[in-house]
Amino acid sequence: MVRLITHNLLACHAKGCTxxxxxxxxxxxxxxxxxxxxxxxxxxxxxxxxxxxxxxxxAKELGDTSLPLEMPEMVDDExxxxxxxxxxxxHVDEGAMVCPNCGHKYPIMNGIPNMLLAEHxxx
Amino acid sequence: MTISSYIFVFAQVHEExxxxxxxxxxxxxxxxxxxxxxxxxxxDVSTPFMIFGLECEEHAHILARRCILVKSIHELYAxxxxxxxxxEQNKASKHLWEKxxxxxxxxxxxxxxxxxxxxxxxxxxxxxxxxxxxxxKIDMKNPEVTLYCFEExxxxxxxxxxxxxxxxxxxxxxxxxxxxxxxxxxARHLVxxxxxxxxxxxxxxxxxxxxxxxxxxxxxASPGKLIYDPFVGTGSMAHTTAHFGAFVYGxxxxxxxxxxxxxxxxxxxxxxxxxxxxxxxxxxTFDLTKNPWRCGNLFDAILTDPxxxxxxxxxxxxxxxESWRPTEKFLAxxxxxxxxxxxxxxxxxxxxxxxxxxxxxxxxxxxxxxxFFLPTVTEExxxxxxxxxxxxxxxxxxxxxxxxxxxxxxxxxxxxxxSQSFPPPTFDASARESLExxxxxxxxxxxxxxxxxxxxxxRDTPETSQxxx
Numbered sequence: 001m002v003r004l005i006t007h008n009l010l011a012c013h014a015k016g017c018t019x020x021x022x023x024x025x026x027x028x029x030x031x032x033x034x035x036x037x038x039x040x041x042x043x044x045x046x047x048x049x050x051x052x053x054x055x056x057x058x059a060k061e062l063g064d065t066s067l068p069l070e071m072p073e074m075v076d077d078e079x080x081x082x083x084x085x086x087x088x089x090x091h092v093d094e095g096a097m098v099c100p101n102c103g104h105k106y107p108i109m110n111g112i113p114n115m116l117l118a119e120h121x122x123x
Numbered sequence: 124m125t126i127s128s129y130i131f132v133f134a135q136v137h138e139e140x141x142x143x144x145x146x147x148x149x150x151x152x153x154x155x156x157x158x159x160x161x162x163x164x165x166x167d168v169s170t171p172f173m174i175f176g177l178e179c180e181e182h183a184h185i186l187a188r189r190c191i192l193v194k195s196i197h198e199l200y201a202x203x204x205x206x207x208x209x210x211e212q213n214k215a216s217k218h219l220w221e222k223x224x225x226x227x228x229x230x231x232x233x234x235x236x237x238x239x240x241x242x243x244x245x246x247x248x249x250x251x252x253x254x255x256x257x258x259x260k261i262d263m264k265n266p267e268v269t270l271y272c273f274e275e276x277x278x279x280x281x282x283x284x285x286x287x288x289x290x291x292x293x294x295x296x297x298x299x300x301x302x303x304x305x306x307x308x309x310a311r312h313l314v315x316x317x318x319x320x321x322x323x324x325x326x327x328x329x330x331x332x333x334x335x336x337x338x339x340x341x342x343x344a345s346p347g348k349l350i351y352d353p354f355v356g357t358g359s360m361a362h363t364t365a366h367f368g369a370f371v372y373g374x375x376x377x378x379x380x381x382x383x384x385x386x387x388x389x390x391x392x393x394x395x396x397x398x399x400x401x402x403x404x405x406x407x408t409f410d411l412t413k414n415p416w417r418c419g420n421l422f423d424a425i426l427t428d429p430x431x432x433x434x435x436x437x438x439x440x441x442x443x444x445e446s447w448r449p450t451e452k453f454l455a456x457x458x459x460x461x462x463x464x465x466x467x468x469x470x471x472x473x474x475x476x477x478x479x480x481x482x483x484x485x486x487x488x489x490x491x492x493x494x495f496f497l498p499t500v501t502e503e504x505x506x507x508x509x510x511x512x513x514x515x516x517x518x519x520x521x522x523x524x525x526x527x528x529x530x531x532x533x534x535x536x537x538x539x540x541x542s543q544s545f546p547p548p549t550f551d552a553s554a555r556e557s558l559e560x561x562x563x564x565x566x567x568x569x570x571x572x573x574x575x576x577x578x579x580x581x582r583d584t585p586e587t588s589q590x591x592x
Contacts, residue, residue: 001391006372006405011417022417036401042347042370049421088404110386112378115409118465122413122440 001111002092004062005046008055010113012099012106014121020101023054027105029095031062036088043080043087047071059086126157126176128199129183130300132273134192134311138168140337141192143521143536145175148189151343154182171236172275172300174199180305187306189367191336194311197271197302206251209272209299213252220255220303228262231270238276241290248272269304310336316397317363323396324389326380330359330428334525334534339363341494341521341536342424349404350424351486353411353479354437356380358390358403360426365399369423376438376467378408410440411482412470412550419485419547424492429475431498431572437470439550472498473570477512477555480537481548484517489542492520498532500580503568509535511567516541529580530572 012021052071059067066082097106097113104121107114133141142163149156157176158166166173171194177183183196200219201212223229231252233245240248252270259267274296317332319325330338338360342350346368352361355373357380365371373390375381383389394400409415430437476497483493499508509519521536548554 001388001403001405003405006407009417009421010407010415013413013415034401037346039347042349045347046349049418051417110382110388111391111406112381112388113405113407114378115374115407115415116376116465117410117413117440119440119442122465 002097002108002113003088004055004058004090005087006113007058007092007097008051008087009049010097010106010115012102012104013115014099014102014104014117017099017102017104017121021099023051023058023100024097024106025100026058026061026092027096027098029062029092029108032091032093033089034091036084038081038084040077040080043083044075046087047075047083055086059090062090062092064090124178126178127180128174129177129305130197130199130202130271130273130302131173131175132194132197133168133171133173134194135171137192137333137337137523137525139523139525140534141168142166143523143534144190144192144337144340145186146521147341147343147536148186151345152182152185152189154178154185156182170275170298172273172298174202174300183305187308187310189310189340190308191310191313191333191340193308195271195304195308196306197300197304199300199302201299201301203299204297206248206299209301210251210254213301214254223259223268223303224255224257225259227257227259227267228265229257229259229268229270230261230263230266231272233272233274235274235276235296237278238274238292238296239289240274240293244293271300271302271304273300275299313363313366317359317366319359322393324357324383324393325359326357326383328380328428328430329357332359332363335359335363338426338428338494338496338534339367341534342369342426342492344369344424348423349421350426351422352427353414353425353482354427354429355390355406356428356430357383358393358406360428361390361403362394362397362399364424364426365394365402366397368402370402370404372404372407372422374407374409374411374414376408376410376440381406381408410438410467412439412478416486420488420544422486422491423488424494425479425483425487426494427479428496429472429479431472431496431569437472437475438467439470440465441468442466443468469573471570472572473511473567474552474555476569477514478548478550480512480517481514481554482550483537484514484539484541484545485547487539489539491539493517493535493537493539495535496532497535497569498530498572498576500568500572500575501526501529501531502580504531504533505568507565508567508569511565513537516543516545530576 056067093111095108187196200216201209203209231249233248275298276296314333319329344364344367348369350364350369351372355375361371361373394403518540520538523534524531
């Protein structure tokens with residue numbers, strides 16, 4: 001778990017941390033690939049929500065370079081298959097996500113990211 | 124398009140959930156469901172038998188496959204208060220059944236609700252239909268057609284129940300329904316599949332299977348949809364929504380609920396048992412009021428059972444005593460290597476409900492649904508209570524009570540009817556107060572629910588607090 005789709009949706013939310021708080025940096029990760037159900041409609045519907053550069057870079061960091069640097073205008077089957085793999089099949093099971101701005105470290109244990117904030121980080 | 128009438132036989136449980144479920148599943152599959160009298164508001168759910176119009180038989184099959192409360196659906200040949208009426212109508216419906224006369228194998232069943240018909244009379248009932256002249260062979264095991272005759276009796280529970288002979292009052296029915304079985308409800312067995320006791324991981328706050336399934340149907344869960352439970356706990360509804368094909372996110376302020384004691388998170392262990400683990404996208408530990416979601420307009424539905432303080436109190440990050448701050452010494456005394464657990468404070472229910480609706484307006488896609496349980500004090504509840512939590516762009520589509528006596532919980536379904544974007548809510552009192560809704564000054568019965576529950580729902584009026592002399 002912590003699939004890249006999730007990594008693409010989570011930003012640092014500590015008090016006052018509002019710029020450069022996304023994407024979180026992946027650190028000391030243990031990665032596993034697990035097959036997931038392919039659903040073209042879901043992928044097409046989700047495309048507009050994706051921060052593309054963040055996704056491409058995160059995939060690259062974990063060794064997957066199947067995605068084009070720019071989001072293509074024409075969505076074909078080949079592209080959807082690659083997108084499916086990157087978004088849903090690459091799991092970060094251990095490690096941490098670190099805020100590039102404030103440095104808050106969100107640990108990942110047994111696939112569950114701990115996004116709780118400390119007392120001094122909430123408004 | 125011609126509309127045909129069908130007899131629906133429902134399980135006599137969770138009656139208030141019946142129509143909302145039918146309407147939700149109909150909406151999901153684009154089925155046009157016609158109510159007798161044209162309006163759902165007059166539908167009588169005190170009886171298991173109801174008649175609806177459908178455009179085609181395939182729609183009956185779809186509803187019977189998905190609706191948890193449907194036991195069976197039959198093509199209506201006749202209904203009336205006497206057998207004379209039944210036979211007269213049935214003859215007029217000949218165009219519906221004459222195609223089966225020549226060589227269709229069949230069986231005939233006579234059943235009663237609130238009663239047991241002696242076998243002798245069951246036979247008489249069957250014989251009385253012999254004018255239909257069916258020539259096909261009678262097949263009790265695998266008939267091509269099953270004809271059902273249902274007699275509905277008044278509820279005889281009460282006064283002389285234990286002394287009554289089991290066939291007493293035979294023939295004193297209030298209504299008879301006659302038709303051909305189209306589809307048996309196949310979704311009801313899911314109640315057993317998802318039985319909490321047979322689940323590999325559950326907690327003391329796990330939602331019972333039948334309600335979890337009804338909740339999932341209210342979200343219109345289907346393949347390709349993204350559904351979020353912000354108080355996921357042990358994941359009861361995550362499993363049922365994933366079963367219907369949706370992708371699911373869950374979060375909780377208390378990660379222990381998600382994980383359990385094993386290395387593999389408990390929710391995932393149970394998900395494997397149900398074959399849905401790949402549809403649980405991710406489970407995260409965080410507080411909804413301080414959430415890390417980067418954007419809104421994301422989910423097709425938000426489905427949750429917020430903690431309301433009876434078995435588990437609602438908590439949010441912060442301290443009860445807002446002015447107290449940890450001293451240097453306090454922080455220094457924390458044990459090295461011990462995981463940091465931030466302080467939490469209680470989250471009052473009516474505030475939580477209002478925040479949840481505001482958050483749903485931000486996080487749902489247009490047309491998306493928020494489905495959640497709201498506990499209420501039975502005697503104090505008013506329609507207006509729901510208005511206090513609504514905001515512009517959100518409308519209530521269903522509200523079903525599960526009654527526990529002095530209190531109950533309402534399954535509320537709210538739809539985001541606007542396609543306008545709204546900013547994320549701030550989850551503080553000022554945001555709730557600035558809500559310009561019609562019921563802003565009304566105090567809902569679910570406010571301070573926890574306190575009311577533990578004081579036994581006694582109203583502190585002068586009359587009741589005075590000692591009895």
